[in-house]
Amino acid sequence: MHDDNDTPLPVSLERREQDADQRMFSPSAARNAEPILTVLKGLFPEQGTVLEIGCGTGEHAVCFAAAMPTLTWLPTDPDPASRASTASWIGLRGLSNVLAPISVDASLPVWGVERLAPFDAMLSINMIHIAPWAATAGLFSGAGRLLRGGGLLCLYGPFLHNGAYNAPSNAAFDQSLKASNPAWGLRDIADLERTALASGLRLGETVAMSANNTLLVFRRAA
Incomplete structure (x- = not known):
């Protein structure tokens, strides 16, 4: 299993009992929000609009928006x-x-x-490995269409590094994903780079994060 259950399958979410309060809680979001925020503060512009793809519980969105109040945040999710x-x-x-x-x-x-x-930036956290490859291809295509010149697409999660796992736990996690759905699984950074280039984006920074995760920073051509 992936270290610290950062992206458990299925995601364990606790729903509050009050009818008017529909908040859900993700333990992994509680753990990784601050480390991700620290990196994003050094990447995102002071002002502009950020599009989040796959907002999940919404905990990341409110954490990041509260810490960067001059940015406008647009959370999205098909669920x-x-x-x-x-x-x-x-x-x-x-x-x-x-x-x-x-x-x-x-x-x-x-x-x-x-x-x-x-948009000035786009962000997707722990999404592409629990979705078909078409969602990953569409994510880069959308970034190429919708980001302004020089805008950023940031992806966070576990990835393959040139065909290799960066930890035994990620290998086990990948197998559990594929056993649940053959269309899911960890994506290789090299494949993401090639897909990004086809939409006019280049991989810039690769930031090692806790629990054997990585934050990838793609930039759209100016």
Whole structure:
């Protein structure tokens, strides 16, 4: 299993019992939000709009938006329960720089956010290994269409490094993903680089993170 259960399968989420409060809680988000935020603060511009693909519980969105109040955050997720949780988190925190979550399927050619483009940055955390490859290809294609020149696409999660696992736990995690769904699994950074280039993005920084995760920073051509 992946170290520290950073992206457990299935994701274990605790729903509050109150009907009006639809927040969900992810232990991995509670652990990794601050380390990811530390990196993002050094990457994202002071002002602009960030598009998050696969916002999950919404805990990342409210954490990052609260810490970077001059950025506008647009969380998206195809799952209705995730969007409801995110909306509850936004309401509880009273954040004015987070837009209402909307549904985006990254594998589709149109996302429904085009009127808000160009975006200054895009972020996807622990998404591409629990989705078909079409979602990864669509994510890069969308970044090529919707990011402004020089804009960033940041991906966080476990990855293969030139065909190799960076830890035995990631090998076991990859096998568990594929056993659950053959279309899932850890993606190789080399494959991501090639896919990014086809959409006008280049891999810049590769940041080693806790629990054998990595944060990849792709930049769209100016």
